[in-house]
Amino acid sequence: MPAADQETYERHSYDVVVIGAGGAGLRAAIAAHESGARTALICKSLLGKAHTVMAEGGIAAAMANLWPEDNWQVHFRDTMRGGKLLNHWRMAELHAKEAPDRVYELEQWGALFDRTPDGKISQRDFGGHRYARLAHVGDRTGLEMIRTLQQRAVSLGIDVFMELTVTELLKDGGKVSGAFGYWRESGRFVVFEAPAIVLATGGIGKSWRVTSNSWEYTGDGHALALRAGATLLNMEFVQFHPTGMVWPPAVRGLLVTESVRGDGGALLNSEGKRFMFDYIPEFFKAETADSPEEADRWYTDKRNRRPPDLLPRDEVARAINNEVKSGRGSPHGGVFLDIASRRSPEFIKKRLPSMYQQFMELAGVDITKEPMEIAPTCHYVMGGVEVDPDSQMSVVPGLFAAGEVAGGMHGANRLGGNSLSDLLVFGKRAGEHAAEYGAALAGGRPKVSTASAHDAAEIALAPFAHDQGHDNPYSVHQELQAVMQDLVGIIRTEHELRLALDRLVELRAKAAAVAVEGNRQYNPGWHLALDLRNMLVVSESVARAALERQESRGGHTRDDFPMSDPYWATQNVVVELKEGTVSVRRQPLPQPPAELAKLLEEEAH
Amino acid sequence: MSYQLVLRIWRGDSSGGDFVHYEVPADEGEVVLDVVHKTQALFAGDLAVRWNCKAGKCGSCSAEINGVPRLMCMTKLSSLPAGRAVTITPLRTFPVIKDLVTDVSFNYEKARQVPAFSAQPDQPVAPFTMYQEDVERSQEFRKCIECWLCQDTCHVIRDHEENKPHFAGPRFFIRYAELDMHPNDGLDRKKLLQETQGLGYCNITKCCTEVCPEHIKITDNAIIAMKERVVDVKYDPVVKFFGRRRAGREKRGS
Numbered sequence: 073m074p075a076a077d078q079e080t081y082e083r084h085s086y087d088v089v090v091i092g093a094g095g096a097g098l099r100a101a102i103a104a105h106e107s108g109a110r111t112a113l114i115c116k117s118l119l120g121k122a123h124t125v126m127a128e129g130g131i132a133a134a135m136a137n138l139w140p141e142d143n144w145q146v147h148f149r150d151t152m153r154g155g156k157l158l159n160h161w162r163m164a165e166l167h168a169k170e171a172p173d174r175v176y177e178l179e180q181w182g183a184l185f186d187r188t189p190d191g192k193i194s195q196r197d198f199g200g201h202r203y204a205r206l207a208h209v210g211d212r213t214g215l216e217m218i219r220t221l222q223q224r225a226v227s228l229g230i231d232v233f234m235e236l237t238v239t240e241l242l243k244d245g246g247k248v249s250g251a252f253g254y255w256r257e258s259g260r261f262v263v264f265e266a267p268a269i270v271l272a273t274g275g276i277g278k279s280w281r282v283t284s285n286s287w288e289y290t291g292d293g294h295a296l297a298l299r300a301g302a303t304l305l306n307m308e309f310v311q312f313h314p315t316g317m318v319w320p321p322a323v324r325g326l327l328v329t330e331s332v333r334g335d336g337g338a339l340l341n342s343e344g345k346r347f348m349f350d351y352i353p354e355f356f357k358a359e360t361a362d363s364p365e366e367a368d369r370w371y372t373d374k375r376n377r378r379p380p381d382l383l384p385r386d387e388v389a390r391a392i393n394n395e396v397k398s399g400r401g402s403p404h405g406g407v408f409l410d411i412a413s414r415r416s417p418e419f420i421k422k423r424l425p426s427m428y429q430q431f432m433e434l435a436g437v438d439i440t441k442e443p444m445e446i447a448p449t450c451h452y453v454m455g456g457v458e459v460d461p462d463s464q465m466s467v468v469p470g471l472f473a474a475g476e477v478a479g480g481m482h483g484a485n486r487l488g489g490n491s492l493s494d495l496l497v498f499g500k501r502a503g504e505h506a507a508e509y510g511a512a513l514a515g516g517r518p519k520v521s522t523a524s525a526h527d528a529a530e531i532a533l534a535p536f537a538h539d540q541g542h543d544n545p546y547s548v549h550q551e552l553q554a555v556m557q558d559l560v561g562i563i564r565t566e567h568e569l570r571l572a573l574d575r576l577v578e579l580r581a582k583a584a585a586v587a588v589e590g591n592r593q594y595n596p597g598w599h600l601a602l603d604l605r606n607m608l609v610v611s612e613s614v615a616r617a618a619l620e621r622q623e624s625r626g627g628h629t630r631d632d633f634p635m636s637d638p639y640w641a642t643q644n645v646v647v648e649l650k651e652g653t654v655s656v657r658r659q660p661l662p663q664p665p666a667e668l669a670k671l672l673e674e675e676a677h
Numbered sequence: 678m679s680y681q682l683v684l685r686i687w688r689g690d691s692s693g694g695d696f697v698h699y700e701v702p703a704d705e706g707e708v709v710l711d712v713v714h715k716t717q718a719l720f721a722g723d724l725a726v727r728w729n730c731k732a733g734k735c736g737s738c739s740a741e742i743n744g745v746p747r748l749m750c751m752t753k754l755s756s757l758p759a760g761r762a763v764t765i766t767p768l769r770t771f772p773v774i775k776d777l778v779t780d781v782s783f784n785y786e787k788a789r790q791v792p793a794f795s796a797q798p799d800q801p802v803a804p805f806t807m808y809q810e811d812v813e814r815s816q817e818f819r820k821c822i823e824c825w826l827c828q829d830t831c832h833v834i835r836d837h838e839e840n841k842p843h844f845a846g847p848r849f850f851i852r853y854a855e856l857d858m859h860p861n862d863g864l865d866r867k868k869l870l871q872e873t874q875g876l877g878y879c880n881i882t883k884c885c886t887e888v889c890p891e892h893i894k895i896t897d898n899a900i901i902a903m904k905e906r907v908v909d910v911k912y913d914p915v916v917k918f919f920g921r922r923r924a925g926r927e928k929r930g931s
């Protein structure tokens with residue numbers, strides 16, 4: 073291996089560099105380009121393969137196509153209540169107001185959503201949304217969205233760098249000046265010079281063993297932001313989606329879309345009981361049906377209260393967890409999700425075609441005839457880069473973040489469908505503001521120093537120099553997944569969190585010494601070795617934030633502090649790096665203005 | 678219930694390569710991608726392979742399994758002949774980068790050549806009024822996950838590098854069909870499709886339809902339909918005129 077200082081770098085110069093080509097990154101790149109910025113779009117995988125492609129259920133937007141009663145105020149209220157009021161109110165407001173236009177824009181660019189009988193975009197029911205609100209295409213909405221955005225970006229001629237992984241952000245003084253990465257194909261290094269960078273790298277779920285997330289979800293953006301001096305918010309809030317597949321083991325964690333419940337599916341324990349009626353929290357009593365009869369009427373008549381099966385995800389995941397623990401689980405350690413006995417085979421195949429196919433082909437289960445077996449799976453991180461709600465700029469000048477990597481929008485728990493809309497609303501804003509920021513920079517563009525590129529190259533090449541006797545990156549990754557799954561999962565305690573932090577220190581030492589075989593050409597072992605560094609700092613951020621928040625709320629449940637605490641309702645936990653060490657502090661949560669606060673108090677009916 | 682499975686994986690790069698045998702532990706319910714991952718973790722950390730969703734949704738993990746183009750994440754071990762080695766090779770139609778990873782940039786080039794959706798002048802700004810029965814035909818084609826298996830299997834380019842510049846391939850034939858059948862698209866791409874994208878090269882062998890993991894009826898619903906529409910445009914302006922008017926009415930569902 074050549075030493076880092078003998079490296080030459082491929083260099084590119086742009087006004088805006090967007091890292092990540094899921095919904096958020098694509099939308100940001102389109103916006104930056106349309107604002108006149110020379111824009112580059114970078115992604116680790118091929119174009120069109122980002123997580124967004126896997127989204128199933130839909131895009132939440134109060135278009136009121138089925139329920140004229142729906143409007144941005146109700147959507148705002150649902151989002152804030154679903155987030156246990158820990159959302160940044162301004163983001164929730166912008167999101168609810170702008171989502172419909174962002175959906176129409178997709179239609180303008182060629183998207184074909186499912187239709188209502190009068191030729192409008194159809195909308196479906198999802199947990200936590202008072203009205204049927206999710207624009208969708210069967211259960212492949214993410215595919216429709218990413219393809220539409222991808223085709224738009226390609227037709228605009230935006231430069232795309234596929235299979236290129238960014239490992240470091242570069243700075244000049246306090247400002248962002250560029251990014252450093254490698255081509256996966258050749259292992260060659262690339263330096264991007266740009267005054268404005270948009271992070272749109274998605275989530276962190278690959279640090280857990282049971283997860284719906286792919287290899288890409290190593291928290292790169294979160295880690296890049298931390299190392300560049302930005303702050304993260306709400307990292308203790310990790311969403312465990314209540315319905316992941318459990319059997320066979322090879323598919324454990326694969327997502328079963330919430331649309332199954334939105335379209336009529338019910339949760340049952342081993343006694344055949346609809347147990348969710350036993351788990352309706354005080355906070356949601358007024359708006360939740362208390363009998364199966366009322367619940368079933370709700371699907372066709374929204375004057376009834378909603379089924380508890382469609383409570384926000386954190387509530388449902390905890391309930392399932394408890395049923396299994398109490399010995400009322402299914403044979404493979406989950407519970408049952410039944411739509412077979414409740415809807416016709418034709419309906420199921422039309423509304424849930426890819427679920428039908430997924431169970432048929434991977435589990436040999438016909439969901440039109442038998443119930444599914446499901447259990448919670450690590451799915452989404454509410455926490456992310458702290459940004460200005462209007463511009464999406466972090467505390468580091470020139471560094472923006474949008475989509476799952478950004479924090480604040482979803483508070484303690486995200487409602488289904490609110491991610492895809494979030495990507496569009498804040499992707500656009502981030503792209504526009506990044507372009508504007510770059511154009512307005514007085515005093516010339518910040519510079520990339522060769523020394524900082526060398527430093528990044530040295531870190532990237534280190535694994536090749538390590539002794540082959542050390543651990544391989546795959547085994548260290550498995551150990552990390554075990555730690556996070558067992559000690560920083562759905563239910564947490566101080567004791568286990570401290571144990572996790574100790575284990576993470578050991579794993580950091582192991583990861584720093586992992587050895588990789590082969591050369592720099594398309595070498596997944598090497599790529600994973602570099603990803604581990606990000607996973608570890610992000611995992612530690614989650615564990616430290618979880619230790620700090622001594623209450624239970626949304627996607628953070630402490631067995632030793634089982635109640636929500638009014639004090640904590642006013643506090644964010646902020647994570648930052650201080651001299652290379654993860655540290656946490658509390659920060660008061662911005663409070664909504666009176667007219668918005670009033671919306672939150674109103675009763676559901 | 679674990680058992681030992683023998684994998685023959687092609688390993689190499691553009692300069693050449695060969696099969697390498699691995700004996701990996703396999704478990705009930707596993708798919709080919711699972712055992713490829715185990716091979717990476719246990720024996721070959723640098724084994725190159727693409728994947729993302731592991732659920733047949735992203736189209737990343739395409740390869741040839743015992744010679745058949747398939748998704749590795751959707752091919753159950755139990756669906757393959759028991760007790761026999763499983764052979765995995767990279768897609769043959771595209772140049773190898775390394776091991777199971779090929780250079781599929783051909784497809785991204787063809788994608789760039791498709792003129793984008795453009796709304797009809799009488800309904801220029803979304804939200805559009807469109808009916809389910811009118812969007813359904815195009816929706817079938819929009820299920821495409823861009824796995825490139827149909828491109829890989831099509832004999833027009835499989836062993837014919839020389840045809841690639843003039844042939845968009847089945848994936849893009851359905852893209853042109855999708856736009857042509859979109860109830861509110863106002864561009865005519867049929868001449869382009871016939872003259873520069875190579876629709877005429879296709880002799881309807883249906884091999885593409887057979888390998889499509891999304892079960893899109895590529896040949897019947899897209900290629901044959903487009904061949905008919907192209908003929909209309911070329912030889913019968915009258916049919917075209919009335920045909921479009923009729924289609925126009927359908928589109929608004931009046």
Ligand SMILES: Cc1cc2nc3c(=O)[nH]c(=O)nc-3n(C[C@H](O)[C@H](O)[C@H](O)COP(=O)(O)OP(=O)(O)OC[C@H]3O[C@@H](n4cnc5c(N)ncnc54)[C@H](O)[C@@H]3O)c2cc1C
Binds near residue numbers: 091116122131493495
């Ligand atoms: C199975 C599943 C179903 C879902 N269903 C829904 C749903 O119905 N509705 C909903 O609202 N939400 C849903 N979600 C959540 C939603 O899909 C995701 O939160 C969202 O797609 C994330 O989009 P994003 O643009 O932030 O990131 P992604 O789409 O994940 O894109 C991240 C991008 O960043 C790139 N990247 C990452 N790190 C680097 C790096 N170091 N260098 C270069 N590039 C990098 C990746 O290659 C990728 O292109 C679902 C999620 C899953 C997993």
Ligand code: SF4
Binds near residue numbers: 881
């Ligand atoms: S039907 Fe046409 S496009 Fe499909 S494989 Fe055969 S020749 Fe190729």
Ligand code: SF4
Binds near residue numbers: 890
């Ligand atoms: S048409 Fe089918 S086979 Fe071809 S790329 Fe699309 S999904 Fe794959």
Ligand code: FES
Binds near residue numbers: 735738739750
């Ligand atoms: S990994 Fe996505 S289709 Fe196989």
